[in-house]
Amino acid sequence: MGLPIHFVVDPQGWFCVGVIFFIWLYNTLFIPKLILFPRFEEGDVSSVAIWSYYAASLFCVVSLLRASAADPGKLRESPKIPLTEKEFWELCNKCNMMRPKRSHHCSRCGHCVRRMDHHCPWINNCVGEDNHWLFLQLCFYTQVLSGYTLILDFCHYYYFLPLKSISWDLFVFRHELALLRISTFMGILMFGGMSSLFYTQIMGILTDTTTIEKMSNCCEETSRARKPWQQTFSEVFGTRWKILWFIPFRQRRPLRVSYYFANHV
Numbered sequence: 001m002g003l004p005i006h007f008v009v010d011p012q013g014w015f016c017v018g019v020i021f022f023i024w025l026y027n028t029l030f031i032p033k034l035i036l037f038p039r040f041e042e043g044d045v046s047s048v049a050i051w052s053y054y055a056a057s058l059f060c061v062v063s064l065l066r067a068s069a070a071d072p073g074k075l076r077e078s079p080k081i082p083l084t085e086k087e088f089w090e091l092c093n094k095c096n097m098m099r100p101k102r103s104h105h106c107s108r109c110g111h112c113v114r115r116m117d118h119h120c121p122w123i124n125n126c127v128g129e130d131n132h133w134l135f136l137q138l139c140f141y142t143q144v145l146s147g148y149t150l151i152l153d154f155c156h157y158y159y160f161l162p163l164k165s166i167s168w169d170l171f172v173f174r175h176e177l178a179l180l181r182i183s184t185f186m187g188i189l190m191f192g193g194m195s196s197l198f199y200t201q202i203m204g205i206l207t208d209t210t211t212i213e214k215m216s217n218c219c220e221e222t223s224r225a226r227k228p229w230q231q232t233f234s235e236v237f238g239t240r241w242k243i244l245w246f247i248p249f250r251q252r253r254p255l256r257v258s259y260y261f262a263n264h265v
Helices: 011-041 047-069 083-088 132-158 176-206 211-216 229-237 242-246
Strands: 089-091 098-100 104-106 111-113 118-120 125-127
Touching: 011 047, 011 132, 011 176, 047 125, 047 132, 083 089, 132 176, 132 229, 132 242, 176 211, 176 229, 229 242
Parallel strands: none
Antiparallel strands: 089 098, 104 111, 118 125
16 A cells, blocks of 8 residues: 655644754754764764664654655545445544544544544644554654764763864864754754653554544543554554564555454444
8 A cells, every 4th residue: 555645735734844854954964974973083983873873864754754745544535335344434524424433534634534643733744544653653763863862962072082183164063062052952852752752652552542532532441342562553554564663665554454443432
């Protein structure tokens, strides 16, 4: 199953995505220039540290772009409903379309989304059945990149010896302290914010409950069919191969799940 391009016209969302992209670009440009490359030349870090940083940066921006542009699970007009599944569909009172249970109408996007978790302005898109896995990867790799950046900032000043062979005529080294303070400040904000969001998302998957369902209190614990955590994560990521849960370059293929589990709400 491919990921059709999904474009949401929302200036506020564009601004939020721009902020995230700016933070990513800032750290990707300045951290290697200020810390990794000079420290590598002086023998303080290995090439593995540089490649690891760029790998985390690449995975982070790919998951951001794909989560922002991917179709979250928008329902098509006049969907064909199999007779055996008709009882698991309902009518949306906002767009007057038939939709599977656990779908939700997004007032900002103007359509229903299958298994919608929430609308996230930071990716300017809904988080739904088809891009939830990309949103989780974005949260995870943003934490990895932010945490790695904070560790490098700390080691640069409090662990490593001062740099010897650098050119103070370059802009980045003349304003080194200011640039790294900005990096540290953004790193703390991103790591703290994403850690909280990631924890909330993980708990939602473990309990098989979306953010909207939690807010509306429509999922009582007694009415829920318990599933193993491997099953709930496999349904979100579209594969039972756990190593593929961390790869943002692939295509997601939904698992076949019985409606007894898929529509217990």
